[in-house]
Amino acid sequence: MNIAGRHYRSIWPDEEERSLVWVIDQRKLPFSFEQMPLRSADDVIFAINSMAVRGAPLIGVTAAWGIALSAIRNQGDREIKEKLRADAERLKATRPTAVNLAWAVDRIMGVIDGDVAVADIADLLRQAAIDICDEEVERCRHTGIVGLPLIEEISRRKGGEKVNILTHCNAGWLATVDYGTALAPVYMAHDKGIDLHVWVDETRPRNQGARLTAFELGNHGVPYTLIPDNTGGHLMQHGMVDIVIVGCDRATINGDVANKIGTYLKALAASDNNIPFYSAFPVSSFDTDIENYLDIPVEERDSSEVKMMEGVGANGTTIVRIYPDDASVANFGFDVTPARLITGLITDRGICRPERNAIENLLFRNNIWKE
Amino acid sequence: MNIAGRHYRSIWPDEEERSLVWVIDQRKLPFSFEQMPLRSADDVIFAINSMAVRGAPLIGVTAAWGIALSAIRNQGDREIKEKLRADAERLKATRPTAVNLAWAVDRIMGVIDGDVAVADIADLLRQAAIDICDEEVERCRHTGIVGLPLIEEISRRKGGEKVNILTHCNAGWLATVDYGTALAPVYMAHDKGIDLHVWVDETRPRNQGARLTAFELGNHGVPYTLIPDNTGGHLMQHGMVDIVIVGCDRATINGDVANKIGTYLKALAASDNNIPFYSAFPVSSFDTDIENYLDIPVEERDSSEVKMMEGVGANGTTIVRIYPDDASVANFGFDVTPARLITGLITDRGICRPERNAIENLLFRNNIWKE
Numbered sequence: 234m235n236i237a238g239r240h241y242r243s244i245w246p247d248e249e250e251r252s253l254v255w256v257i258d259q260r261k262l263p264f265s266f267e268q269m270p271l272r273s274a275d276d277v278i279f280a281i282n283s284m285a286v287r288g289a290p291l292i293g294v295t296a297a298w299g300i301a302l303s304a305i306r307n308q309g310d311r312e313i314k315e316k317l318r319a320d321a322e323r324l325k326a327t328r329p330t331a332v333n334l335a336w337a338v339d340r341i342m343g344v345i346d347g348d349v350a351v352a353d354i355a356d357l358l359r360q361a362a363i364d365i366c367d368e369e370v371e372r373c374r375h376t377g378i379v380g381l382p383l384i385e386e387i388s389r390r391k392g393g394e395k396v397n398i399l400t401h402c403n404a405g406w407l408a409t410v411d412y413g414t415a416l417a418p419v420y421m422a423h424d425k426g427i428d429l430h431v432w433v434d435e436t437r438p439r440n441q442g443a444r445l446t447a448f449e450l451g452n453h454g455v456p457y458t459l460i461p462d463n464t465g466g467h468l469m470q471h472g473m474v475d476i477v478i479v480g481c482d483r484a485t486i487n488g489d490v491a492n493k494i495g496t497y498l499k500a501l502a503a504s505d506n507n508i509p510f511y512s513a514f515p516v517s518s519f520d521t522d523i524e525n526y527l528d529i530p531v532e533e534r535d536s537s538e539v540k541m542m543e544g545v546g547a548n549g550t551t552i553v554r555i556y557p558d559d560a561s562v563a564n565f566g567f568d569v570t571p572a573r574l575i576t577g578l579i580t581d582r583g584i585c586r587p588e589r590n591a592i593e594n595l596l597f598r599n600n601i602w603k604e
Numbered sequence: 605m606n607i608a609g610r611h612y613r614s615i616w617p618d619e620e621e622r623s624l625v626w627v628i629d630q631r632k633l634p635f636s637f638e639q640m641p642l643r644s645a646d647d648v649i650f651a652i653n654s655m656a657v658r659g660a661p662l663i664g665v666t667a668a669w670g671i672a673l674s675a676i677r678n679q680g681d682r683e684i685k686e687k688l689r690a691d692a693e694r695l696k697a698t699r700p701t702a703v704n705l706a707w708a709v710d711r712i713m714g715v716i717d718g719d720v721a722v723a724d725i726a727d728l729l730r731q732a733a734i735d736i737c738d739e740e741v742e743r744c745r746h747t748g749i750v751g752l753p754l755i756e757e758i759s760r761r762k763g764g765e766k767v768n769i770l771t772h773c774n775a776g777w778l779a780t781v782d783y784g785t786a787l788a789p790v791y792m793a794h795d796k797g798i799d800l801h802v803w804v805d806e807t808r809p810r811n812q813g814a815r816l817t818a819f820e821l822g823n824h825g826v827p828y829t830l831i832p833d834n835t836g837g838h839l840m841q842h843g844m845v846d847i848v849i850v851g852c853d854r855a856t857i858n859g860d861v862a863n864k865i866g867t868y869l870k871a872l873a874a875s876d877n878n879i880p881f882y883s884a885f886p887v888s889s890f891d892t893d894i895e896n897y898l899d900i901p902v903e904e905r906d907s908s909e910v911k912m913m914e915g916v917g918a919n920g921t922t923i924v925r926i927y928p929d930d931a932s933v934a935n936f937g938f939d940v941t942p943a944r945l946i947t948g949l950i951t952d953r954g955i956c957r958p959e960r961n962a963i964e965n966l967l968f969r970n971n972i973w974k975e
Contacts, residue, residue, distance in 0.1 A: 263927065263928050263931075264928065432934075435808065435910070436834070437806065437808060437832040437833060437834060438832045440926070440927075443926070443927050443931070444927070447927070447931055447932075451931070451932075456932075457932060458932045458933065458934045459910065459927065459931050459932060459933045459934070460933070460934050460935075460936075461808040461809045461833070461865065461866075461910060461935070462808060462832070462833050462834050462866070463807070463808060463833050463864075463865040463866025463869065463939075464865055464866070464934065464936055464939075465869070466866070466868040466869045466872065466939055467865060467868065467902065467936050467938075467939035467940075468936075470868070470898065470939070470940070471898070493834075494832065494834040494835055494838060495832075495833070495834025495835075495837070497837040497838065497841070497873070498834065498836070498837045498869040498870075498872070498873060499869075501837065501869065501872040501873060501876055502868070502869060502872060505872055527841065527842070531838065539806070539830065539832060541915075542913050542915055542924070542926055543924075543926070544912075544913055544915075544924025544925050544926040545924055545925045545926075546917065546922050546923070546924040546925075547922070551917050551918070551922075551924060552917070553913070553914075553915025553916055553917040553922060553924055554915050554916045554917075555811070555814070555913055555914070555915040555916075556634065556811075556814050556815070556818070556830065557634050557635065560634075560814070560818055560822070560830050561818075561822075561827075561828060561829045561830060562829065562830045562831070563803075563829045563830070563831050563835065564831075564832070565831075565835055565838055565839075567838075568834075568835075568837055568838035568841070569838075569841070
């Protein structure tokens with residue numbers, strides 16, 4: 234989407250230098266927009282480890298580029314395949330919980346399975362990385378196309394009056410390559426000229442809503458208002474929210490959605506006020522092995538995410554401790570919203586009710602079902 | 605309650621100097637425990653305006669002391685009554701929305717209505733301020749006595765296993781003079797030796813949970829864990845919360861409770877998981893004039909509360925900007941939890957169901973009903 238009127242993806246190959254890829258250094262957002270050059274698998278590992286790139290889809294795509302960059306650097310080396318396999322393992326180890334990461338690395342490594350001339354490897358992998366990026370963009374674009382009619386319908390019902398959308402965390406283009414998941418329908422509706430406005434949850438403790446979602450909406454020109462996570466219920470009680478759209482980290486075959494911690498509370502408020510609540514994600518986020526959503530393991534993260542805060546002080550950007558070092562803190566990464574609170578699932582392959590039959594039909598129809 | 609094993613109130617007269625009152629400078633918490641001396645109405649006005657003292661009950665009591673201190677300073681002055689009346693107006697203007705403030709000032713000014721010898725005024729008002737403090741403590745102590753059996757019953761049912769209580773914002777002794785409202789039953793249960801633990805909501809954007817509730821519980825020796833506001837729903841889904849107790853800014857005659865923004869979301873989660881949800885407050889918080897809770901005006905506060913954050917950096921305590929200056933922000937002060945989500949109301953005059961009949965009975969029985 235756009236920053237200052239110019240279109241960006243979150244990762245892109247340099248137009249001239251074949252062994253150079255650019256990403257946005259997301260650690261610097263929203264205070265500074267800086268591009269970070271990547272020229273090797275090591276550069277990519279650093280970018281992922283340091284969270285210069287984040288968001289499961291973007292991490293996967295960047296790791297795939299890590300393999301391609303390694304192939305370009307090692308072009309002509311007779312042991313290139315062994316080097317790439319070693320880099321693949323190192324790349325996969327950067328964020329072991331991100332499913333997309335292993336998937337993307339395995340996907341690109343599949344290119345050199347079997348008989349491939351060593352001289353062709355670099356070109357093949359570079360093209361594969363470009364393809365993986367483009368496919369990721371297509372998935373998000375389709376998610377947008379699938380979700381767009383929901384917003385159009387509300388706009389029609391309101392006679393063109395402003396549609397108010399609430400979202401949690403960042404499921405926008407910065408987390409993917411372009412468009413995003415939850416925000417894809419929002420960008421499409423905005424670009425079609427539909428009058429809309431987004432309530433952006435701050436999303437403590439890492440503040441991805443305040444730092445990333447507000448940044449990307451504001452820069453694309455989508456009207457938004459940043460709110461503390463405590464606010465959504467009040468807004469919904471007072472008719473100030475027309476629809477809630479969030480992303481998804483993992484969905485069960487029954488339509489339960491694991492997403493950033495706090496999503497469940499917004500789903501409860503939406504349900505209590507008869508406001509439609511949607512989750513948007515690619516069908517690859519369905520985990521068909523989990524029956525009971527309470528069995529989804531919930532990551533506990535370091536307390537420093539709660540106790541420390543980055544900001545701009547008298548001497549530039551700095552990190553301050555906002556609560557005492559010895560304060561007892563718990564920091565759970567996500568929660569699960571049960572299907573009964575969800576109006577529908579917006580996927581790249583179509584929209585469906587959060588019910589096992591509907592989900593199985595969607596997956597069968599698209600030949601994704603694992604059996 | 606206790607700090608480092610020593611008992612404190614949030615405001616107390618000096619033991620030797622008659623014209624000196626001490627408060628805790630709550631702006632410095634939790635990083636530093638500093639006592640602030642008050643010797644005049646001006647000192648009190650500064651303490652309230654700068655938020656060195658906060659919390660509706662404490663603000664009221666401190667303002668009453670402002671009148672008493674003014675009387676001591678102006679002892680012997682023939683125009684003392686006029687001076688006190690002028691100070692009363694200035695004190696009331698510090699935080700115009702706090703109902704307790706006007707009530708406490710009017711209450712202490714009532715002492716000099718009618719025939720009072722000028723020479724007696726200082727002594728009378730000093731004693732009245734002491735009485736108002738003691739009454740406030742008694743109200744909170746009774747709230748604790750009324751709520752204690754709820755916690756005892758859960759402990760019994762769990763065979764003495766740890767009782768997990770969730771609270772939002774700060775409704776503890778720092779907001780009152782001692783004990784608090786929501787935390788009064790918690791302190792009493794802890795002091796009786798009941799094994800318990802409190803989940804403390806951070807309470808964005810002013811972080812009163814993280815800065816004040818965590819501080820006061822920790823210093824009294826009550827086990828607690830600080831959590832981002834997004835966390836409570838997940839904890840409740842997983843059986844990690846036995847009871848929710850929050851404070852109250854204003855309650856309707858139908859039992860709806862206006863409290864710090866975000867309370868409604870926790871009430872929804874409690875209801876969805878069959879967890880008892882209580883609000884604790886003095887009966888003076890009933891606003892018998894409001895029928896429909898959606899009519900309660902909700903204060904919108906400055907966006908700087910969301911965008912700025914205090915913390916400890918390399919050079920000591922500092923304030924940093926955590927989001928861009930031009931970010932669009934909304935900051936609502938509280939929300940209203942409808943009675944249907946509330947299990948019961950814990951008041952200083954007894955416990956009651958959040959229903960009009962029960963509340964009217966409670967108020968009639970105590971001769972508080974306004975008719």
